[in-house]
Amino acid sequence: MKQNKIGIIMNGVTGRMGTNQHLVRSIVAIRNQGGVELPDGSRLMPDPVLVGRNEDKLAHLAGVHGITRWTTDLKSALDDPQNSIYFDAQTTQRRVADVTKAIKAGKHVYCEKPISETVGEALELARLANKQGVKHGVVQDKLFLPGIMKLKRLIASGFFGRILSVRGEFGYWVFEGDLQPGQRPSWNYRAEDGGGITVDMLCHWRYVLDHVFGPVKRVSCHAVTHIPQRWDEQGKPYAATADDAAYACLEIEGGIVAQFNSSWDVRVNRDELFEMQVDGTEGSAVAGLRNCKTQHRINTPKPVWNPDVPNPIDFRSCWQEVPDNASFDNAFKVQWEMFLRFVAADTPYIHDLVEGARGVQLAELALKSSKEGRWFDVPELKA
Numbered sequence: 001m002k003q004n005k006i007g008i009i010m011n012g013v014t015g016r017m018g019t020n021q022h023l024v025r026s027i028v029a030i031r032n033q034g035g036v037e038l039p040d041g042s043r044l045m046p047d048p049v050l051v052g053r054n055e056d057k058l059a060h061l062a063g064v065h066g067i068t069r070w071t072t073d074l075k076s077a078l079d080d081p082q083n084s085i086y087f088d089a090q091t092t093q094r095r096v097a098d099v100t101k102a103i104k105a106g107k108h109v110y111c112e113k114p115i116s117e118t119v120g121e122a123l124e125l126a127r128l129a130n131k132q133g134v135k136h137g138v139v140q141d142k143l144f145l146p147g148i149m150k151l152k153r154l155i156a157s158g159f160f161g162r163i164l165s166v167r168g169e170f171g172y173w174v175f176e177g178d179l180q181p182g183q184r185p186s187w188n189y190r191a192e193d194g195g196g197i198t199v200d201m202l203c204h205w206r207y208v209l210d211h212v213f214g215p216v217k218r219v220s221c222h223a224v225t226h227i228p229q230r231w232d233e234q235g236k237p238y239a240a241t242a243d244d245a246a247y248a249c250l251e252i253e254g255g256i257v258a259q260f261n262s263s264w265d266v267r268v269n270r271d272e273l274f275e276m277q278v279d280g281t282e283g284s285a286v287a288g289l290r291n292c293k294t295q296h297r298i299n300t301p302k303p304v305w306n307p308d309v310p311n312p313i314d315f316r317s318c319w320q321e322v323p324d325n326a327s328f329d330n331a332f333k334v335q336w337e338m339f340l341r342f343v344a345a346d347t348p349y350i351h352d353l354v355e356g357a358r359g360v361q362l363a364e365l366a367l368k369s370s371k372e373g374r375w376f377d378v379p380e381l382k383a
C-alpha cells in the first residue's frame with residue numbers, strides 16, 4: 001500500500017495539552033495505527049519534529065515515543081521543506097507571533113484555541129493565511145466528544161421539538177497550590193500572562209453553540225476572580241489577576257436561551273466535569289463529555305411543589321441513556337485526522353482560523369459585557 005510522510009512541526013509539545021492530547025493521544029496514536037487513510041486508499045504518516053525551549057525535555061519526550069526529530073530552533077524547522085504543517089500548543093500569548101512566522105514560511109497551520117488574545121489579531125492571522133494560500137485550522141475538540149455527538153444525533157432526529165433553552169455547567173475545584181499543588185498551569189490565573197477562564201472557555205462555548213444549536217447573537221457575562229491569591233509551580237504565592245469564573249447568558253438565533261457557568265472554583269456535584277442540559281417542547285437531554293441521557297415528554301414525571309413532605313419522585317431515575325452504538329475515538333485525534341486529510345487530499349474542513357476568531361470574539365465581548373454591565377450583540381465575522 002502506498003504511504004507518504006508528512007512533516008509536522010509541533011511547538012509547545014512539552015505542555016499539558018501538547019504532550020497528552022496532541023502528541024500522545026493524536027500523533028503517536030495515528031503513527032501506531034499506520035497513519036491516516038486518504039480517499040485514494042493510500043496512507044499518510046505523520047513525521048513530527050518536536051519544538052520547545054528545553055532540549056533535555058524534548059529528547060526525553062521524543063525517546064519515549066519513538067520520535068527521531070526535535071529541535072530548540074523553530075526557524076530551522078520552518079526552513080526545512082520536509083515540514084508542511086506547523087502546529088502550536090504554546091501558551092496563548094505566544095501563538096500569534098509563531099503562527100505568523102509559520103504562515104510566512106508557507107506552512108499549513110493548525111493550532112490550539114484561543115488563537116490570539118484579541119479578535120483583531122485573530123482575523124489578521126486568518127487573512128494572512130488566506131493571502132499566502134496555506135490551509136488553516138483551529139482545535140474545536142468538544143464537537144467530537146461522544147456526549148456532544150449523541151446530542152447532535154438527538155437534534156437531527158427531531159427529538160426535542162422546539163428547543164427552548166440550554167444550560168451548560170463547566171468546572172471543578174482547582175487547588176490554590178498552598179496545601180496541595182494546583183492541577184492547572186499557574187499562567188491560567190494571571191491576566192498579564194494571557195490567563196482567565198472567559199478567554200479560555202468562551203472560545204469553546206462559541207463553536208459548541210454555533211455548530212450544535214445555531215449562531216450566537218447576543219451575550220451578557222459576569223466574570224469574576226473569586227480567589228485572589230494562588231501558589232505557583234515553585235510553591236511561591238502570586239496575585240491571581242485573571243478571572244476564574246464566568247457566568248454567561250447568551251441568545252441564539254431563533255430565540256434559544258443559553259446559560260453557561262464556567263468556574264475553576266466549584267466542587268463537582270454532577271456526573272461529568274461538563275454537562276449541558278437542553279430542554280425542548282418534546283423532550284430534554286443532558287449531555288456530558290461521554291454520556292447523554294434523555295427524558296421524553298411522555299416519560300416526564302409530574303412534580304408538585306410541597307416542601308412539607310419528603311420528595312416522592314426519584315428524578316434521576318426518570319432519564320434514559322443514549323446508547324453508544326459505536327466506539328468513539330479521542331476527540332483531538334479525530335480532528336487531527338480530519339485536518340491531515342484536508343491538507344493532503346483537500347477533503348472538506350470547516351474549523352478554520354475564522355472559526356478561531358469567532359471564539360476570541362465571543363470571549364472579548366463577554367469580558368466587555370462584564371466590565372460595562374450590559375448585553376452585546378455578536379456581529380458576523382468574515383476573513
Ligand SMILES: NC(=O)c1ccc[n+]([C@@H]2O[C@H](COP(=O)([O-])OP(=O)(O)OC[C@H]3O[C@@H](n4cnc5c(N)ncnc54)[C@H](O)[C@@H]3O)[C@@H](O)[C@H]2O)c1
Nearest residue numbers: 012013014015016017018053089090091092112113114185
Ligand atoms: N482544547 C482544549 O480543550 C484546551 C485545554 C486546555 C488548554 N488549551 C490551550 O492550549 C494551550 C496550552 O495550554 P496548556 O494547558 O497545555 O499549557 P502549559 O503551560 O502546560 O503548556 C504551554 C507550552 O508552551 C510553552 N511555553 C510557555 N512559555 C514559553 C516561552 N516563553 N517560550 C517558549 N515556549 C513556551 C511551554 O514550554 C509548554 O510547552 C493554551 O493556549 C490553552 O488555552 C486548550
